[in-house]
Amino acid sequence: MKWWAGLAGAAVLGMAVYGAIGLTQGDPRSPFPFRQLRLVSENMAPTLRPGMRVMARRKPASELRRGDVAVFFVGDNFWVQRVVGLPGDRVEMRGGLVILNGTPVPQADRGKIEIDGRTSTIRSEQLPGATAAHRVLDEGATPGDELSAVVVPPGRLFLLGDNRDNSMDSRFPATAATMGGGMVAFDDVYGTIAPEDVSD
Known part of the structure; x- marks a missing residue:
């Protein structure tokens, strides 16, 4: 078990089948340096699956690179998807x-x-x-x-979900009608999830 797996106050990171809608405990935009999250759907399968615990660590959006798994805010919820395109791409x-x-x-x-x-x-x-x-x-x-x-x-x-045919991500506009993610603003990025910060 990872060292952080027993931390209290874990958030729930929800990813409805076609999106990444999440529920959190407390204010997700509070300045905690890390957040323990539990995945609840298939948006990032096969990399991340329902029931997995992950540790999201704060990291400035400007430091993210292609291939990083980004955690970001949509309203009061966390979403998670993979960085594919950087500014100018x-x-x-x-x-x-x-x-x-x-x-x-x-x-x-x-x-x-x-x-x-x-x-x-x-x-x-x-x-x-x-x-x-x-x-x-x-x-x-x-x-x-x-x-x-x-x-x-x-x-x-x-950003794209790894489950490409079941992810509402930057391919789709961020509107109420589409429930897409749109392109994600730097200010809405919480940080990233490293491979070593994933636990069943």
Whole structure:
């Protein structure tokens, strides 16, 4: 068990199937240097799954890099998604493949997995500048597989869920109608989750 797993006052990080809607205890914007969170849905599968405990650590958005798992605020809730685009990056998607600054991000098949009765392909993906590859899920063709090129503006991040076909993230506008995430402002970033800060 991780050293922080027994900390009192854990927050609950909710990620409804298509989004990352969360519930927290207390004020999520308070200046605590870390927050213990418990995952409740599949937005970041297969990397993060329901029931996992994670430790979110404060980190300025300007220090995040592609491949980092970012924790950020939407209203009074925490969301979690992976950093794909930094300010100035040009991001598009074709057939579910991320095209970053005109170059396809490499993917490699890693087998199949079944989640909630749905069969998905696991793929590894290596973002430029990331320290390691991460895994993503692909259920097949969905509307989110196609995205016209967008440029990430200053002070914003482009984020994606690893469960690409079940994540409302920066591909979708942040409106009440879409429940998308939109591009995330630096001011709304709490910090990041490191691989060593994840526990079953």
